[in-house]
Amino acid sequence: MTSSPDQTSPDSASPTSTDRSNAVFDTGTYDRIPEPRSTKRLPLGDGTWHQISRKYIVGQLIGYVFLLAVIAAVVLVVRFVFDETWPLIPGGIAFAVMLFFAVITPRQARSIGYQLREDDLVFRRGILWQRMVAVPYGRLQLVDITHGPLDRGLGIAQLKLVTAAASTGVTIPGLPQRAAEELRDALIEVAETRRTGL
Numbered sequence: 790m791t792s793s794p795d796q797t798s799p800d801s802a803s804p805t806s807t808d809r810s811n812a813v814f815d816t817g818t819y820d821r822i823p824e825p826r827s828t829k830r831l832p833l834g835d836g837t838w839h840q841i842s843r844k845y846i847v848g849q850l851i852g853y854v855f856l857l858a859v860i861a862a863v864v865l866v867v868r869f870v871f872d873e874t875w876p877l878i879p880g881g882i883a884f885a886v887m888l889f890f891a892v893i894t895p896r897q898a899r900s901i902g903y904q905l906r907e908d909d910l911v912f913r914r915g916i917l918w919q920r921m922v923a924v925p926y927g928r929l930q931l932v933d934i935t936h937g938p939l940d941r942g943l944g945i946a947q948l949k950l951v952t953a954a955a956s957t958g959v960t961i962p963g964l965p966q967r968a969a970e971e972l973r974d975a976l977i978e979v980a981e982t983r984r985t986g987l
Contacts, residue, residue: 833979834907844943845963846898851939853891857884903961908983910950910976912959922959927983928952932973936966948972 864880867873893916901914906923913921931951940946946969948961964972 833905836904838902838904838913841898841901841961841963842945842965843898844945844965845901846895848939848943848945848963849894849898850891853887853894857887860884860887898963901962912950912961924950924952924959925983926976926979928954929976929980932976932980934969934973945969950976 860880860883864876867876896916897914900916900919903913904911908927909923909925911921911923913919929950929952931949933949933951934946935949936946944966945963946966948964948969949958950960951958961969
């Protein structure tokens with residue numbers, strides 16, 4: 790029995806439907822293309838606490854140094870130009886406060902973390918006054934990445950999670966840029982799945 794012209798031999802068969810999604814056709818051959826970043830699934834419910842980048846500490850310290858320089862400049866101008874001594878007191882207090890926050894910044898950064906559970910993301914921060922918020926995936930309305938000039942220079946970003954209730958929205962600072970993008974894509978994918986009930 791002869792085969793019809795429409796039939797093809799196994800050797801010349803085209804890639805299956807599952808192969809087509811990962812193939813690029815060129816003169817009868819195809820190569821695998823990298824999986825999109827948005828389809829990379831982060832482990833949910835493994836109990837791992839993820840910490841922020843140490844570059845966050847550097848950014849905070851640079852900010853404190855800048856504020857101290859501005860305060861010192863104002864105090865010196867008032868002291869020597871207007872011959873007033875009273876700015877030395879608030880200037881000294883501001884210096885002590887900034888120095889205190891600069892010293893505890895590394896400890897504060899270590900207290901910031903998040904955990905991806907099966908149904909929600911848990912965010913924690915704080916040393917003396919600790920805050921822990923659980924953000925359900927199905928209630929996420931917006932996942933936004935923001936970074937200022939200093940953050941861009943350090944290669945870090947902030948990931949903002951917005952829900953219907955303002956009290957449950959959180960901002961995760963000091964994430965590496967690529968990690969923030971991957972977490973954003975993963976959260977959007979999970980949120981869409983939970984909202985549709987799949």
